[in-house]
Amino acid sequence: MRKVACFVAVLLLAAGCGPKAIKVGSRPFPAARPVFSDASGETVNALPVADGTIRLVFLEFPWCPACDDVWNAMRVAAAPFPPGTVRVHRVLFDRETMLSTAGRREVPPLSPTPLPKGDVPENAGALEVTTLTALPVEFDKEFRVSQGPVLLLLDAEGRVESRWIGFSAGMSRELASGIRKRSRALYPRPPGT
Numbered sequence: 404m405r406k407v408a409c410f411v412a413v414l415l416l417a418a419g420c421g422p423k424a425i426k427v428g429s430r431p432f433p434a435a436r437p438v439f440s441d442a443s444g445e446t447v448n449a450l451p452v453a454d455g456t457i458r459l460v461f462l463e464f465p466w467c468p469a470c471d472d473v474w475n476a477m478r479v480a481a482a483p484f485p486p487g488t489v490r491v492h493r494v495l496f497d498r499e500t501m502l503s504t505a506g507r508r509e510v511p512p513l514s515p516t517p518l519p520k521g522d523v524p525e526n527a528g529a530l531e532v533t534t535l536t537a538l539p540v541e542f543d544k545e546f547r548v549s550q551g552p553v554l555l556l557l558d559a560e561g562r563v564e565s566r567w568i569g570f571s572a573g574m575s576r577e578l579a580s581g582i583r584k585r586s587r588a589l590y591p592r593p594p595g596t
Contacts, residue, residue: 425546425555430562432460438542439494439535451533453561456490457585459578462537462553464496469570470552476570477554480578481530484586490531496539509539556581 425431433449440446450460459477463470481489542548556565556578565581567574 425563427563427566432561434545436541436545438538438545440538441535450492457488457582458490458492458557460492460555462494462548462551464551467552472570473552473554476575476578477530479575480582484582487531488586489582493532493534494537495534496537
């Protein structure tokens with residue numbers, strides 16, 4: 404009986420090791436080690452400094468057919484708000500798994516992932532987008548992400564307020580509600596209204 408109790412204790416201790424899930428209420432960034440590279444190629448462990456905007460983190464994969472739907476849901480959800488209210492931290496993964504007769508291996512994406520149509524600087528209503536690239540080995544060691552796409556709505560302190568995995572028909576409505584709730588904190592109503 405004592406051996407069984409020791410074995411269970413070791414299993415429970417080991418379960419706390421390894422990558423952690425990004426859950427609602429958690430504060431995933433800054434990470435313990437660098438997990439991204441920015442546009443300049445510098446490795447970083449955190450998102451860019453909060454600039455007062457409502458922050459979304461979008462984990463986007465090159466093989467992801469639902470990613471276009473998530474981009475559309477973000478645009479629809481952010482449309483009623485003033486430009487610059489919402490910033491998307493787009494996290495791209497520069498590796499994908501290729502399955503072949505020789506087996507499974509990690510390879511660079513077959514094609515680069517451009518910004519979706521509509522998110523260009525000339526479009527005043529477009530989402531503000533900061534692109535980061537996940538460092539595949541380091542990101543996998545730090546976080547457990549087994550499905551994509553993943554969209555996170557962060558609160559002012561960087562904690563995950565809401566999380567979506569995949570795409571759902573009600574995503575834009577739910578996201579708009581989260582943005583509206585957060586935008587009241589950013590833009591309080593004038594007295595008497």
